[in-house]
Amino acid sequence: MTTDRTVAASSSTRDDRRLRIVLMGAPGSGKGTQGRLLSRKLGVPTISTGDLFRDHLRRRTELGVTVAGYLDSGEFVPDVITDAMVRDRIGLTDAVGGFILDGYPRTLAQVEALNGFVGEQRGSITAVVALEVDRATLLERMRTRAQAEARADDDPEVVIRRLEIYEAETAPLIEHYRSSTRVITVDGSLEPARLSAMISSRLRARE
Numbered sequence: 001m002t003t004d005r006t007v008a009a010s011s012s013t014r015d016d017r018r019l020r021i022v023l024m025g026a027p028g029s030g031k032g033t034q035g036r037l038l039s040r041k042l043g044v045p046t047i048s049t050g051d052l053f054r055d056h057l058r059r060r061t062e063l064g065v066t067v068a069g070y071l072d073s074g075e076f077v078p079d080v081i082t083d084a085m086v087r088d089r090i091g092l093t094d095a096v097g098g099f100i101l102d103g104y105p106r107t108l109a110q111v112e113a114l115n116g117f118v119g120e121q122r123g124s125i126t127a128v129v130a131l132e133v134d135r136a137t138l139l140e141r142m143r144t145r146a147q148a149e150a151r152a153d154d155d156p157e158v159v160i161r162r163l164e165i166y167e168a169e170t171a172p173l174i175e176h177y178r179s180s181t182r183v184i185t186v187d188g189s190l191e192p193a194r195l196s197a198m199i200s201s202r203l204r205a206r207e
């Protein structure tokens with residue numbers, strides 16, 4: 001597997017070389033796909049809070065039972081639960097070289113919690129990658145995904161609710177990050193492989 005450690009080395013702003021990427025974008029903007037492609041290129045795991053929660057649901061763990069109602073309705077799981085899960089996950093050995101976050105942080109409180117966790121690692125967020133996709137494309141993608149994956153939260157009413165919550169709570173975080181962190185904005189409607197190549201080259205370039 002070809003990995004690109006130069007990205008980590010050139011983008012490190014503090015004393016460590018971990019690559020810490022935050023993928024941001026509305027539901028259906030392609031964070032999952034880009035997370036998978038970038039993970040292969042960069043050699044660090046993608047950590048998707050949605051996938052972690054769905055895994056708990058499938059295994060019917062105590063956490064899964066607690067979060068089921070939130071996932072079904074498209075509402076956010078309380079920060080205290082989500083933050084603890086992320087903190088544990090980024091501390092696992094496969095994340096020693098860094099990580100790509102998909103679906104976290106989604107609230108200002110989560111941004112602050114994440115800053116605390118990476119601060120404990122004596123590091124910082126390398127970059128935020130913001131995927132921009134227009135609403136019509138998002139709705140069409142989620143309609144297709146609902147057919148393919150039968151996700152309860154891809155039900156049309158829940159989709160609208162998730163988009164509203166994204167606009168109200170999460171989209172403003174991109175602006176918030178701009179004051180402290182490099183934000184790379186890309187067109188999420190591009191073909192996935194092309195988009196992934198573009199993101200890695202923008203990560204490598206010193207902007």
Ligand code: AMP
Pocket residue numbers: 027049050051053070071072074075076077078082102103104105106107110153162
């Ligand atoms: P996703 O697959 O990222 O769209 O997430 C699916 C669902 O998991 C969301 O609609 C929320 O119910 C829950 N979820 C995922 N990430 C978070 C987060 N960072 N904060 C709160 N809830 C989350």
